[in-house]
Amino acid sequence: MEIQSKFFGLTTVHPDTIIDMIQPIYGFNQAQRYTLMSDSSIGDSLVWMQSIDHQDICFILANPQAFALKTPSSLPSEVLELFEVNSLEELDVAYIVNIKDSLNQATVNLKSPVIFNPINKKAAQIILNEDLPLRERLISSC
Amino acid sequence: MLVLSRKEKESLLIGDNIEIIIQSIDKDSVKIAIVAPKDVKIMRKELVEQVTLENQQAIITLDPAALKSLLQLEKESSDE
Numbered sequence: 001m002e003i004q005s006k007f008f009g010l011t012t013v014h015p016d017t018i019i020d021m022i023q024p025i026y027g028f029n030q031a032q033r034y035t036l037m038s039d040s041s042i043g044d045s046l047v048w049m050q051s052i053d054h055q056d057i058c059f060i061l062a063n064p065q066a067f068a069l070k071t072p073s074s075l076p077s078e079v080l081e082l083f084e085v086n087s088l089e090e091l092d093v094a095y096i097v098n099i100k101d102s103l104n105q106a107t108v109n110l111k112s113p114v115i116f117n118p119i120n121k122k123a124a125q126i127i128l129n130e131d132l133p134l135r136e137r138l139i140s141s142c
Numbered sequence: 143m144l145v146l147s148r149k150e151k152e153s154l155l156i157g158d159n160i161e162i163i164i165q166s167i168d169k170d171s172v173k174i175a176i177v178a179p180k181d182v183k184i185m186r187k188e189l190v191e192q193v194t195l196e197n198q199q200a201i202i203t204l205d206p207a208a209l210k211s212l213l214q215l216e217k218e219s220s221d222e
Contacts, residue, residue: 027194039206
Protein backbone atom coordinates (compact mmCIF):
# COMPACT_ATOMS: atom_id res chain seq x y z
CA MET A 1 0.00 0.00 0.00
CA GLU A 2 1.05 3.59 -0.49
CA ILE A 3 0.78 6.24 2.19
CA GLN A 4 1.49 9.95 2.31
CA SER A 5 4.09 10.43 5.02
CA LYS A 6 4.88 13.62 6.90
CA PHE A 7 8.54 13.83 5.89
CA PHE A 8 9.29 11.15 3.33
CA GLY A 9 6.60 11.95 0.76
CA LEU A 10 4.57 9.20 -0.87
CA THR A 11 5.90 5.93 0.54
CA THR A 12 5.20 2.29 -0.14
CA VAL A 13 4.45 0.32 3.01
CA HIS A 14 4.54 -3.44 2.88
CA PRO A 15 1.57 -4.85 4.85
CA ASP A 16 3.90 -7.19 6.79
CA THR A 17 5.77 -4.23 8.26
CA ILE A 18 2.72 -2.39 9.61
CA ILE A 19 2.82 -1.92 13.36
CA ASP A 20 -0.47 -2.41 15.17
CA MET A 21 -0.90 -0.64 18.53
CA ILE A 22 -2.40 -2.88 21.20
CA GLN A 23 -2.36 0.16 23.45
CA PRO A 24 -2.24 3.53 21.74
CA ILE A 25 0.35 6.23 22.11
CA TYR A 26 -1.23 8.27 24.92
CA GLY A 27 -3.22 11.14 23.43
CA PHE A 28 -3.25 9.56 19.96
CA ASN A 29 -5.98 6.95 20.21
CA GLN A 30 -7.00 7.67 16.63
CA ALA A 31 -3.68 6.37 15.28
CA GLN A 32 -3.83 2.61 15.44
CA ARG A 33 -1.30 1.65 12.74
CA TYR A 34 2.23 2.92 12.16
CA THR A 35 5.23 2.23 10.02
CA LEU A 36 8.88 2.83 10.91
CA MET A 37 10.93 4.91 8.52
CA SER A 38 14.58 5.82 8.57
CA ASP A 39 16.94 8.06 6.71
CA SER A 40 19.96 6.22 5.33
CA SER A 41 22.38 9.01 6.18
CA ILE A 42 21.17 9.15 9.78
CA GLY A 43 21.02 5.40 10.26
CA ASP A 44 18.93 3.38 12.67
CA SER A 45 19.76 5.28 15.85
CA LEU A 46 16.74 7.52 15.21
CA VAL A 47 13.68 6.33 13.33
CA TRP A 48 10.41 8.01 12.42
CA MET A 49 7.26 6.28 13.57
CA GLN A 50 4.72 7.42 11.01
CA SER A 51 0.98 6.90 11.39
CA ILE A 52 -0.50 5.04 8.43
CA ASP A 53 -3.88 6.75 8.67
CA HIS A 54 -2.91 10.24 9.84
CA GLN A 55 -0.14 11.89 7.87
CA ASP A 56 0.51 14.55 10.53
CA ILE A 57 1.16 12.04 13.31
CA CYS A 58 4.83 11.13 13.30
CA PHE A 59 7.18 10.58 16.22
CA ILE A 60 10.94 10.27 16.38
CA LEU A 61 12.09 7.22 18.29
CA ALA A 62 15.55 6.70 19.73
CA ASN A 63 17.23 3.33 19.77
CA PRO A 64 18.41 3.04 23.41
CA GLN A 65 21.60 1.17 22.50
CA ALA A 66 22.70 3.93 20.12
CA PHE A 67 22.48 6.55 22.86
CA ALA A 68 23.51 4.38 25.82
CA LEU A 69 20.09 4.84 27.42
CA LYS A 70 18.90 2.54 30.15
CA THR A 71 16.23 0.04 29.23
CA PRO A 72 13.82 -1.58 31.68
CA SER A 73 15.30 -4.58 33.50
CA SER A 74 11.86 -6.14 33.82
CA LEU A 75 8.26 -5.56 32.83
CA PRO A 76 5.10 -6.28 34.80
CA SER A 77 3.70 -9.73 34.01
CA GLU A 78 0.51 -8.20 32.59
CA VAL A 79 2.61 -6.38 29.98
CA LEU A 80 4.32 -9.62 28.94
CA GLU A 81 0.87 -11.21 28.72
CA LEU A 82 -0.38 -8.32 26.63
CA PHE A 83 2.41 -9.02 24.13
CA GLU A 84 2.00 -12.78 24.45
CA VAL A 85 5.67 -13.36 25.26
CA ASN A 86 7.49 -15.03 28.14
CA SER A 87 10.32 -12.58 28.64
CA LEU A 88 11.44 -9.04 28.03
CA GLU A 89 14.22 -10.32 25.73
CA GLU A 90 11.61 -11.09 23.08
CA LEU A 91 10.61 -7.43 22.88
CA ASP A 92 12.21 -4.26 21.50
CA VAL A 93 12.19 -1.01 23.43
CA ALA A 94 12.38 2.50 21.97
CA TYR A 95 11.96 5.95 23.44
CA ILE A 96 9.99 8.88 22.04
CA VAL A 97 12.29 11.83 21.45
CA ASN A 98 11.28 15.41 22.12
CA ILE A 99 13.58 17.66 20.08
CA LYS A 100 13.38 21.40 20.56
CA ASP A 101 15.96 23.15 18.45
CA SER A 102 19.19 21.47 19.30
CA LEU A 103 20.09 17.87 19.86
CA ASN A 104 21.74 18.84 23.15
CA GLN A 105 18.32 19.97 24.37
CA ALA A 106 16.55 16.87 23.10
CA THR A 107 14.93 14.66 25.71
CA VAL A 108 13.60 11.12 25.80
CA ASN A 109 10.70 9.81 27.83
CA LEU A 110 12.15 6.95 29.87
CA LYS A 111 8.98 6.62 31.95
CA SER A 112 6.83 5.51 29.03
CA PRO A 113 8.72 3.61 26.33
CA VAL A 114 7.19 2.28 23.14
CA ILE A 115 7.53 -1.48 23.24
CA PHE A 116 7.42 -3.68 20.14
CA ASN A 117 7.02 -7.36 19.54
CA PRO A 118 9.19 -7.75 16.41
CA ILE A 119 7.57 -11.09 15.55
CA ASN A 120 3.91 -10.10 15.32
CA LYS A 121 4.47 -6.32 14.91
CA LYS A 122 2.33 -5.42 17.90
CA ALA A 123 3.31 -2.35 19.89
CA ALA A 124 2.19 -0.36 22.91
CA GLN A 125 3.25 2.65 24.90
CA ILE A 126 3.71 1.41 28.45
CA ILE A 127 3.87 3.62 31.53
CA LEU A 128 6.38 1.93 33.81
CA ASN A 129 5.86 1.73 37.57
CA GLU A 130 9.48 2.64 38.32
CA ASP A 131 10.41 6.17 39.20
CA LEU A 132 11.87 7.27 35.84
CA PRO A 133 12.11 10.69 34.18
CA LEU A 134 9.72 11.82 31.46
CA ARG A 135 12.52 14.05 30.25
CA GLU A 136 15.99 12.56 30.20
CA ARG A 137 18.65 14.18 28.02
CA LEU A 138 19.08 12.19 24.82
CA ILE A 139 22.74 13.12 24.70
CA SER A 140 24.39 13.24 28.09
CA SER A 141 26.61 16.21 28.76
CA CYS A 142 29.72 14.17 29.58
CA MET B 143 -21.67 10.84 37.48
CA LEU B 144 -22.50 8.85 40.57
CA VAL B 145 -21.35 10.28 43.91
CA LEU B 146 -21.43 8.10 47.03
CA SER B 147 -20.34 8.56 50.63
CA ARG B 148 -18.18 5.85 52.18
CA LYS B 149 -16.60 5.47 55.59
CA GLU B 150 -13.21 4.00 56.39
CA LYS B 151 -13.00 0.24 55.63
CA GLU B 152 -16.17 0.36 53.55
CA SER B 153 -16.00 -0.61 49.93
CA LEU B 154 -17.68 -0.41 46.57
CA LEU B 155 -18.22 -3.01 43.92
CA ILE B 156 -17.96 -2.07 40.27
CA GLY B 157 -19.35 -4.74 38.01
CA ASP B 158 -18.71 -8.34 39.03
CA ASN B 159 -15.00 -8.30 39.73
CA ILE B 160 -13.77 -4.87 40.79
CA GLU B 161 -13.72 -3.80 44.41
CA ILE B 162 -12.65 -0.38 45.70
CA ILE B 163 -11.87 -0.33 49.41
CA ILE B 164 -11.41 2.86 51.43
CA GLN B 165 -8.51 1.74 53.62
CA SER B 166 -7.89 4.88 55.60
CA ILE B 167 -8.81 8.52 55.59
CA ASP B 168 -6.42 11.28 56.57
CA LYS B 169 -6.93 14.99 56.75
CA ASP B 170 -6.23 15.59 53.06
CA SER B 171 -5.79 12.17 51.50
CA VAL B 172 -7.46 8.80 51.35
CA LYS B 173 -5.77 5.45 50.95
CA ILE B 174 -7.64 3.30 48.47
CA ALA B 175 -7.18 -0.40 47.82
CA ILE B 176 -8.33 -1.77 44.49
CA VAL B 177 -9.05 -5.39 43.72
CA ALA B 178 -9.41 -5.89 39.98
CA PRO B 179 -8.51 -8.36 37.24
CA LYS B 180 -4.97 -7.99 35.88
CA ASP B 181 -6.15 -6.68 32.52
CA VAL B 182 -7.84 -3.66 34.09
CA LYS B 183 -5.41 -0.78 33.78
CA ILE B 184 -5.23 1.38 36.89
CA MET B 185 -3.29 4.62 36.62
CA ARG B 186 -2.84 7.89 38.39
CA LYS B 187 -4.67 10.34 36.16
CA GLU B 188 -2.03 13.08 36.39
CA LEU B 189 0.65 10.65 35.16
CA VAL B 190 -1.40 9.78 32.08
CA GLU B 191 -1.92 13.51 31.49
CA GLN B 192 1.82 14.18 31.74
CA VAL B 193 2.67 11.40 29.29
CA THR B 194 -0.02 12.64 26.89
CA LEU B 195 1.37 16.17 27.07
CA GLU B 196 4.91 14.91 26.49
CA ASN B 197 3.70 12.98 23.42
CA GLN B 198 1.85 16.01 22.07
CA GLN B 199 5.03 18.07 22.34
CA ALA B 200 7.13 15.32 20.79
CA ILE B 201 4.98 15.31 17.66
CA ILE B 202 6.15 18.81 16.85
CA THR B 203 9.22 17.25 15.45
CA LEU B 204 11.89 17.75 12.85
CA ASP B 205 12.05 16.57 9.30
CA PRO B 206 15.01 14.37 8.37
CA ALA B 207 16.84 17.18 6.56
CA ALA B 208 16.71 19.47 9.59
CA LEU B 209 17.74 16.64 11.86
CA LYS B 210 20.59 15.77 9.54
CA SER B 211 21.92 19.32 9.62
CA LEU B 212 21.62 19.30 13.42
CA LEU B 213 23.58 16.05 13.57
CA GLN B 214 26.14 17.59 11.23
CA LEU B 215 26.44 20.70 13.41
CA GLU B 216 26.90 18.64 16.55
CA LYS B 217 29.53 16.56 14.85
CA GLU B 218 31.46 19.63 13.66
CA SER B 219 31.36 21.28 17.08
CA SER B 220 32.57 18.10 18.78
CA ASP B 221 35.35 17.73 16.20
CA GLU B 222 36.70 21.18 16.96
